[in-house]
Amino acid sequence: MKMKRLAMVAAAALAVASPALADLVFPSLSYRTGPYAANGIPFADGYADYFTLVNERDGGIGGERIKLIECETGYNTEKGVECYEATKGEGALVYQPLSTGITYQLIPKASADGIPVHSMGYGRTSAANGKVFEWIFNYPTNYWYGASIAIKHILDVEGGDISGKKIALVYHNSAYGKEPIRTLEKLSEKHGFELMLLPVDHPGQEQKSQWLQIRRERPDYVLMWGWGVMNQVAIQEAANIRYPMDHFIGIWWSGSENDVKPVGDKADGYKSLNMHMPGADFPIYDDLKKYVYDKGLAAGNGDQAGTVLYNRGMYAAMLAVEAAKKAQEIHGTAKITPAMMRDGMEALEITQEKLAALGLPNFGPEFKVTCENHGGSGLALVQQWDAKAGKWNVVSDYIAPDLDVVWPLIEEDSMAFAKENNIELRCK
Amino acid sequence: MIYREAGDFKTTYRDDSQTFPIRFDRRAYYALVAVAFLVLPFVMNDYWASAVFVPFLIYSIAAIGLNILTGYCGQVSLGTGGFMAVGAYAAYKLMTAFPELNIFFVVLLSGGVTAGVGVLFGLPSLRIKGFYLAVATLAAQFFLVWLFNKVPWFYNYSASGQINAPERTIFGIIVTGPSTPAWSKYLFCLTILFILSWVARNLTRGEVGRTWMAIRDMDIAAEIIGVNPLKAKLTAFAVSSFFVGVAGALFFAVYLGAVEVTEAFGIQKSFLVLFMIIIGGLGSMFGSFAGAAFLVLLPVFLKNALVGGLGWPTDLAAHLELMIVGALIIVFLIAEPHGIAALWRTAKEKLRLWPFPH
Numbered sequence: 001m002k003m004k005r006l007a008m009v010a011a012a013a014l015a016v017a018s019p020a021l022a023d024l025v026f027p028s029l030s031y032r033t034g035p036y037a038a039n040g041i042p043f044a045d046g047y048a049d050y051f052t053l054v055n056e057r058d059g060g061i062g063g064e065r066i067k068l069i070e071c072e073t074g075y076n077t078e079k080g081v082e083c084y085e086a087t088k089g090e091g092a093l094v095y096q097p098l099s100t101g102i103t104y105q106l107i108p109k110a111s112a113d114g115i116p117v118h119s120m121g122y123g124r125t126s127a128a129n130g131k132v133f134e135w136i137f138n139y140p141t142n143y144w145y146g147a148s149i150a151i152k153h154i155l156d157v158e159g160g161d162i163s164g165k166k167i168a169l170v171y172h173n174s175a176y177g178k179e180p181i182r183t184l185e186k187l188s189e190k191h192g193f194e195l196m197l198l199p200v201d202h203p204g205q206e207q208k209s210q211w212l213q214i215r216r217e218r219p220d221y222v223l224m225w226g227w228g229v230m231n232q233v234a235i236q237e238a239a240n241i242r243y244p245m246d247h248f249i250g251i252w253w254s255g256s257e258n259d260v261k262p263v264g265d266k267a268d269g270y271k272s273l274n275m276h277m278p279g280a281d282f283p284i285y286d287d288l289k290k291y292v293y294d295k296g297l298a299a300g301n302g303d304q305a306g307t308v309l310y311n312r313g314m315y316a317a318m319l320a321v322e323a324a325k326k327a328q329e330i331h332g333t334a335k336i337t338p339a340m341m342r343d344g345m346e347a348l349e350i351t352q353e354k355l356a357a358l359g360l361p362n363f364g365p366e367f368k369v370t371c372e373n374h375g376g377s378g379l380a381l382v383q384q385w386d387a388k389a390g391k392w393n394v395v396s397d398y399i400a401p402d403l404d405v406v407w408p409l410i411e412e413d414s415m416a417f418a419k420e421n422n423i424e425l426r427c428k
Numbered sequence: 429m430i431y432r433e434a435g436d437f438k439t440t441y442r443d444d445s446q447t448f449p450i451r452f453d454r455r456a457y458y459a460l461v462a463v464a465f466l467v468l469p470f471v472m473n474d475y476w477a478s479a480v481f482v483p484f485l486i487y488s489i490a491a492i493g494l495n496i497l498t499g500y501c502g503q504v505s506l507g508t509g510g511f512m513a514v515g516a517y518a519a520y521k522l523m524t525a526f527p528e529l530n531i532f533f534v535v536l537l538s539g540g541v542t543a544g545v546g547v548l549f550g551l552p553s554l555r556i557k558g559f560y561l562a563v564a565t566l567a568a569q570f571f572l573v574w575l576f577n578k579v580p581w582f583y584n585y586s587a588s589g590q591i592n593a594p595e596r597t598i599f600g601i602i603v604t605g606p607s608t609p610a611w612s613k614y615l616f617c618l619t620i621l622f623i624l625s626w627v628a629r630n631l632t633r634g635e636v637g638r639t640w641m642a643i644r645d646m647d648i649a650a651e652i653i654g655v656n657p658l659k660a661k662l663t664a665f666a667v668s669s670f671f672v673g674v675a676g677a678l679f680f681a682v683y684l685g686a687v688e689v690t691e692a693f694g695i696q697k698s699f700l701v702l703f704m705i706i707i708g709g710l711g712s713m714f715g716s717f718a719g720a721a722f723l724v725l726l727p728v729f730l731k732n733a734l735v736g737g738l739g740w741p742t743d744l745a746a747h748l749e750l751m752i753v754g755a756l757i758i759v760f761l762i763a764e765p766h767g768i769a770a771l772w773r774t775a776k777e778k779l780r781l782w783p784f785p786h
Binding site: 033037100173420 | 589605
């Protein structure tokens with residue numbers, strides 16, 4: 001028993017750091033290790049660099065400096081819980097865990113603790129219903145919208161009729177990958193296409209049998225809900241069976257440079273959704289260079305700038321900063337609490353003027369968060385990989401999801417959650 | 429000098445065969461139990477409960493369970509993760525189907541369900557041994573995880589396949605669900621661990637435990653002296669699975685609150701618990717605790733030391749943590765192949781003679 005006691009005493013001495021509540025604390029539950037690191041690193045770098053920029057250029061938000069606490073989760077829920085407990089005492093304003101599994105974990109916990117969670121385009125889709133989920137936000141879009149947008153894009157390509165077509169879904173066999181199934185089933189009833197489900201188990205390195213099945217059944221389109229190493233493997237396998245790449249469409253988490261580059265020229269033409277613009281042609285990159293990169297303050301190795309997921313991390317941080325500004329404006333104080341932050345998030349409005357002023361003109365769609373709708377406008381675009389130029393080209397306008405199909409599903413799922421957990425509806 | 433048997437007279441057989449024959453040990457044990465039950469709940473906060481104590485207590489239960497099967501009865505099992513999943517899903521189904529059932533009984537019943545499943549998958553052990561049995565239990569691991577992911581009945585047809593623990597109370601105190609106070613989840617796990625480890629200790633030194641050990645040491649000889657291998661092996665599977673199932677139920681209901689089967693109960697969980705008992709010491713109660721402490725507390729400690737204490741980048745710390753834990757495992761197994769428990773035993777021998785070793 002002595003060893004155990006010793007370990008505990010030693011841990012006690014180190015683990016309990018006195019919480020400093022002076023700054024605005026934004027925890028970053030990142031993963032720079034494990035099978036999902038290839039996608040976790042650029043997001044974490046973008047998230048950190050934007051906060052550094054705000055600190056260096058503007059002196060923080062409303063004069064309050066930002067303190068970013070990074071905690072490594074490895075995409076693992078147990079470590080996610082540890083990270084949440086370790087950072088919440090420091091006055092964390094908002095959690096962005098970048099993992100659907102950890103988000104599910106945090107939804108009840110953070111709601112009980114009164115800390116907002118922003119799962120940007122991931123997590124529990126029905127959290128878009130603000131009447132039920134007071135503390136959870138998933139603007140600007142979510143998986144069910146994504147599924148609907150992908151089908152709309154296919155409808156566009158096919159000239160409006162996809163009845164009798166066969167569409168396969170290759171998905172990560174987890175809460176994340178299963179999210180779009182219900183929506184796709186509804187849509188297949190509506191549009192008359194045949195849906196084929198192909199689960200891939202964690203971490204996703206083994207997909208031979210799934211692609212053999214695709215080769216045999218020849219679906220007209222393949223959709224993918226993948227993450228981490230699974231993306232690269234799937235695109236490689238698709239190239240191996242010579243599947244037409246422009247009929248292979250990934251969700252926004254399956255469309256970064258790290259996913260297509262390993263496959264080389266054969267990945268040319270692969271499509272994916274995106275909730276914002278790819279590339280580095282934005283004025284904000286001049287500021288980032290001046291205030292962050294040139295000062296040697298870039299997070300990680302500093303080699304991710306301009307990639308899709310770096311941009312997304314930056315977008316997530318930008319939305320958090322804007323919400324914090326809104327919260328300061330509403331409550332008239334610079335030192336905001338998590339509850340005030342929540343009010344700011346619920347009143348957040350992103351317009352093109354605002355984006356242009358931030359150095360991100362036309363970077364994302366306009367949207368407005370309300371008490372009822374925590375999910376934003378849901379718009380997303382389609383991008384296509386150009387392997388020769390080594391960049392993503394945007395090939396569509398922002399596409400709106402089929403709200404007639406998706407919103408009733410959100411309503412149904414969130415009401416079931418409300419009933420299960422005895423939640424009283426808000427926003428009356 | 430302080431740690432000695434001299435002067436500690438025992439006049440009955442009962443006294444002679446007690447768990448802690450040395451007075452100092454006994455007092456240390458009582459003190460530890462008193463601190464665990466009477467002091468720690470009052471100083472418990474969310475971080476200590478959720479990141480350190482609750483996982484340690486739950487993994488201890490799982491390690492004791494696997495130790496009964498592998499350490500005491502000699503049947504290698506790689507199905508621990510799958511059996512924990514059975515416990516978790518049984519708890520979920522019981523909690524949602526019978527909302528008025530007390531959570532304490534839900535946990536025990538989940539253990540019971542797992543015991544049944546364990547016996548089923550233990551049947552091949554009557555025919556096959558060693559590595560072959562390990563492969564059979566590995567099949568259980570993959571089959572069970574696949575089953576819980578595939579059949580929607582197990583997760584009540586939820587869209588994501590996740591299971592969530594609803595709020596349950598004991599005597600009006602919340603023990604599961606998001607608003608559980610830190611002390612109550614700690615105390616709930618501690619109470620169950622205390623009862624179960626007491627049961628395990630007494631089972632292993634009683635008749636049942638002796639038949640298990642006879643089978644472990646040489647099954648043919650055991651059969652000749654009248655041990656029924658069917659009964660011995662299947663009881664070992666049943667008891668072991670019961671413990672592992674209880675651990676799985678607590679892991680889901682109290683510790684995580686929401687669980688996804690492939691992520692939480694994958695093959696790595698089976699290996700983790702197996703490593704716990706190998707590092708802690710096969711066939712030793714203390715070893716189960718020591719192994720669980722080593723593999724649960726050390727990573728958390730290292731992370732806090734490297735990131736919080738020294739301010740290193742999180743990815744460097746995470747990689748280094750893997751290397752340090754891995755290196756320590758190798759060092760331990762080279763220096764003491766019988767685990768921390770054997771190390772502890774040697775230390776005690778030395779302490780008894782100290783300061784006059786000759």
